[in-house]
Amino acid sequence: xxxxxxxxxxxxxxxxxxxxxxxxxxxxxxxxxxxxxxxxxxxxxxxxxxxxxxxxxxxxxxxxxxxxxxxxxxxxxxxxxxxxxxxxxxxxxxxxxxxxxxxxxxxxxxxxxxxxxxxxxxxxxxxxxxxxxxxxxxxxxxxxxxxxxxxxxxxxxxxxxxxxxxxxxxxxxxxxxxxxxxxxxxxxxxxxxxxxxxxxxxxxxxxxxxxxxxxxxxxxxxxxxxxxxxxxxxxxxxxxxxxxxxxxxxxxxxxxxxxxxxxxxxxxxxxxxxxxxxxxxxxxxxxxxxxxxxxxxxxxxxxxxxxxxxxxxxxxx
Amino acid sequence: xxxxxxxxxxxxxxxxxxxxxxxxxxxxxxxxxxxxxxxxxxxxxxxxxxxxxxxxxxxxxxxxxxxxxxxxxxxxxxxxxxxxxxxxxxxxxxxxxxxxxxxxxxxxxxxxxxxxxxxxxxxxxxxxxxxxxxxxxxxxxxxxxxxxxxxxxxxxxxxxxxxxxxxxxxxxxxxxxxxxxxxxxxxxxxxxxxxxxxxxxxxxxxxxxxxxxxxxxxxxxxxxxxxxxxxxxxxxxxxxxxxxxxxxxxxxxxxxxxxxxxxxxxxxxxxxxxxxxxxxxxxxxxxxxxxxxxxxxxxxxxxxxxxxxxxxxxxxxxxxxxxxxxxxxxxxxxxxxxxxxxxxxxxxxxxxxxxxxxxxxxxxxxxxxxxxxxxxxxxxxxxxxxxxxxxxxxxxxxxxxxxxxxxxxxxxxxxxxxxxxxxxxxxxxxxxxxxxxxxxxxxxxxxx
Numbered sequence: 067x068x069x070x071x072x073x074x075x076x077x078x079x080x081x082x083x084x085x086x087x088x089x090x091x092x093x094x095x096x097x098x099x100x101x102x103x104x105x106x107x108x109x110x111x112x113x114x115x116x117x118x119x120x121x122x123x124x125x126x127x128x129x130x131x132x133x134x135x136x137x138x139x140x141x142x143x144x145x146x147x148x149x150x151x152x153x154x155x156x157x158x159x160x161x162x163x164x165x166x167x168x169x170x171x172x173x174x175x176x177x178x179x180x181x182x183x184x185x186x187x188x189x190x191x192x193x194x195x196x197x198x199x200x201x202x203x204x205x206x207x208x209x210x211x212x213x214x215x216x217x218x219x220x221x222x223x224x225x226x227x228x229x230x231x232x233x234x235x236x237x238x239x240x241x242x243x244x245x246x247x248x249x250x251x252x253x254x255x256x257x258x259x260x261x262x263x264x265x266x267x268x269x270x271x272x273x274x275x276x277x278x279x280x281x282x283x284x285x286x287x288x289x290x291x292x293x294x295x296x297x298x299x300x301x302x303x304x305x306x307x308x309x310x311x312x313x314x315x316x317x318x319x320x321x322x323x324x325x326x327x328x329x330x331x332x333x334x335x336x337x338x339x340x341x342x343x344x345x346x347x348x349x350x351x352x353x354x355x356x357x358x359x360x361x362x363x364x365x366x367x368x369x370x371x372x373x374x375x376x377x378x379x380x381x382x383x
Numbered sequence: 384x385x386x387x388x389x390x391x392x393x394x395x396x397x398x399x400x401x402x403x404x405x406x407x408x409x410x411x412x413x414x415x416x417x418x419x420x421x422x423x424x425x426x427x428x429x430x431x432x433x434x435x436x437x438x439x440x441x442x443x444x445x446x447x448x449x450x451x452x453x454x455x456x457x458x459x460x461x462x463x464x465x466x467x468x469x470x471x472x473x474x475x476x477x478x479x480x481x482x483x484x485x486x487x488x489x490x491x492x493x494x495x496x497x498x499x500x501x502x503x504x505x506x507x508x509x510x511x512x513x514x515x516x517x518x519x520x521x522x523x524x525x526x527x528x529x530x531x532x533x534x535x536x537x538x539x540x541x542x543x544x545x546x547x548x549x550x551x552x553x554x555x556x557x558x559x560x561x562x563x564x565x566x567x568x569x570x571x572x573x574x575x576x577x578x579x580x581x582x583x584x585x586x587x588x589x590x591x592x593x594x595x596x597x598x599x600x601x602x603x604x605x606x607x608x609x610x611x612x613x614x615x616x617x618x619x620x621x622x623x624x625x626x627x628x629x630x631x632x633x634x635x636x637x638x639x640x641x642x643x644x645x646x647x648x649x650x651x652x653x654x655x656x657x658x659x660x661x662x663x664x665x666x667x668x669x670x671x672x673x674x675x676x677x678x679x680x681x682x683x684x685x686x687x688x689x690x691x692x693x694x695x696x697x698x699x700x701x702x703x704x705x706x707x708x709x710x711x712x713x714x715x716x717x718x719x720x721x722x723x724x725x726x727x728x729x730x731x732x733x734x735x736x737x738x739x740x741x742x743x744x745x746x747x748x749x750x751x752x753x754x755x756x757x758x759x760x761x762x763x764x765x766x767x768x769x770x771x772x773x774x775x776x777x778x779x780x781x782x783x784x785x786x787x788x789x790x791x792x793x794x795x796x797x798x799x800x801x802x803x804x805x806x807x808x809x810x811x812x813x814x815x816x817x818x819x820x821x822x823x824x825x826x827x828x829x830x831x
Contacts, residue, residue, distance in 0.1 A: 080436060082752055082755060083427075084427075085426075111434075190810065194809075195809050195810045195811065199810075219424075221424055221752070234810070234812060237806055238749055240753075240806060241752040241753045285422060285424040286422050286424075289422035290422040291406045291407035292405045292407035292410030293405075293422075295403065295404070297402070298401065298402045352406050357404075361402060
């Protein structure tokens with residue numbers, strides 16, 4: 067029998083989502099320790115590489131959200147150092163993390179997505195905002211969603227109901243990065259589907275339905291216990307449930323994701339619409355992946371442990 | 384690749400029934416006052432500010448690195464050897480007489496004459512403020528505060544469901560005419576105004592100090608209107624230019640409740656502050672303190688007492704003043720060199736903070752993510768208002784970073800503001816043309 071590797075839970079970093087990442091890290095650490103794993107928690111700083119290379123049999127569990135965590139940069143370093151890790155390879159991270167890229171790829175594969183336009187802020191400087199903003203409204207209609215292309219936790223995201231609010235929403239999104247996406251607003255039932263692959267191919271986990279009390283699943287609704295109602299498995303028809311599960315698995319495969327992902331979906335009158343996918347989904351006390359996994363047969367902790375084993379086995383060939 | 388039309392239900396794991404949860408079993412049981420205690424994206428950004436790569440001009444942490452830690456350690460060692468069994472025991476709800484006597488000596492530095500019987504020890508002056516609010520305020524009572532005012536005080540007042548009314552300031556602090564007008568107007572509306580909360584020395588966040596004459600004018604208005612004043616004075620001894628001014632409490636005994644603290648003049652980790660209050664109020668405070676904690680931290684009281692008795696604490700404060708002067712000067716120099724045109728700031732003569740007014744159209748809260756990306760942090764101005772104002776302001780603190788880091792921080796900040804101005808110009812954003820944001824819970828205590 068192979069002994070359990072040491073797990074290095076990587077959390078923190080310098081992104082805007084540092085706080086969430088630290089909370090995700092603590093939750094996964096505790097879950098793995100409960101199952102007997104030796105776990106070290108590490109921030110991403112100048113001591114990280116020395117820490118990792120100083121360990122003999124280690125698997126990294128990256129839980130960094132936002133830049134460098136989800137854009138594949140850190141995973142590139144892990145790959146370079148031959149340190150096995152849980153999760154998607156860098157190239158696919160880059161595809162998935164950028165909403166402008168991932169939505170385009172998903173749409174091209176025939177999956178329903180909102181109409182989307184991706185715009186770097188430099189473009190507005192060069193061409194002037196007035197006409198572009200007006201055209202956006204005309205092309206996509208209202209309401210619109212404005213989001214930073216490369217950020218999570220709903221940071222910098224604004225629903226825009228009227229043309230006069232669009233410029234401020236754009237500025238808010240550019241606060242989190244130089245590229246913003248503007249999407250047609252999709253109204254309907256919000257759900258999310260976790261996909262896990264512990265060696266038997268990607269499997270959709272129970273669908274989670276999300277009903278924020280405020281009506282908007284923003285940062286506050288995501289991270290305040292009690293602010294959102296979750297139903298697991300979602301009370302949907304078998305057909306819609308199947309469509310959501312299938313969409314999440316398709317996206318996972320299409321983008322070349324590995325081990326785990328979470329795909330956010332809104333179900334409108336015509337069925338499920340892809341909103342975005344996450345390669346390092348939140349694992350906090352109010353996050354959706356733990357909810358979904360705890361509703362499944364194995365539970366959150368066991369699945370985390372299985373993912374570590376899969377990563378270790380990959381390294382051993 | 385999977386065919387979307389050939390879904391196989393067996394790929395969904397089996398589950399043990401449907402769960403319907405809000406992840407908080409007690410969500411419907413909380414008191415009304417708890418309902419606004421929610422997560423905040425702005426607060427979460429401060430997590431990044433603690434990383435060494437970021438120049439944090441946000442935190443109000445005193446720089447205690449210059450304390451003679453070896454000597455403090457020896458004092459505590461001797462104290463425990465000598466008196467450990469007593470100082471680790473429960474103590475008096477009012478606080479230990481020994482330290483209350485010494486506190487009267489400390490307050491004498493600001494011309495306050497007080498009797499130890501009128502001093503109540505608290506777990507930091509923050510708890511003093513909590514106890515004062517607890518004994519005076521019912522829900523919907525009005526508390527008056529400066530515009531802007533200390534974020535921790537606003538949090539306390541909100542937690543007791545009071546209504547907070549701001550009173551305008553000018554370059555000499557709280558405006559007495561505005562105070563008279565606000566109180567009169569509120570009373571005409573049938574509102575119960577319980578007290579004025581003011582920080583006369585180096586206001587947090589504005590960095591403004593009320594001159595002595597201004598204090599007299601405010602006291603006169605309070606006298607005319609029969610208004611209680613809560614004077615919060617954590618920074619009074621940390622003058623950078625000149626000597627400490629007489630506290631309001633030194634001019635008026637019955638109408639002023641005075642809050643003092645060792646957090647800035649010694650070290651905040653001991654959590655020892657005090658309230659000096661008129662006799663009847665003090666009695667209520669002691670009962671409230673006993674209800675809250677039985678007694679304030681006994682070990683901390685004796686530790687500080689030992690420090691005051693055996694260390695040149697006045698000399699230590701002089702050292703602090705020199706150190707903070709250097710940092711204040713670095714901040715003012717950095718702002719002069721790096722701020723874009725249209726930015727203005729206050730020139731504090733003590734304390735920890737500079738209050739910056741941004742060029743038109745720049746919203747400090749919306750700009751914060753950009754600042755964090757540029758590795759510099761500040762506290763957005765709306766944290767210091769209970770009514771959603773303050774978005775064109777920010778608080779910068781010079782107490783903790785070194786002078787070199789302060790200069791670098793202002794350089795980064797200058798670039799961030801300039802960027803924000805450019806992007807606002809592109810999108811035609813003005814002060815009247817922003818998204819309205821909901822007031823969020825104040826920043827976390829470590830930046831208070």
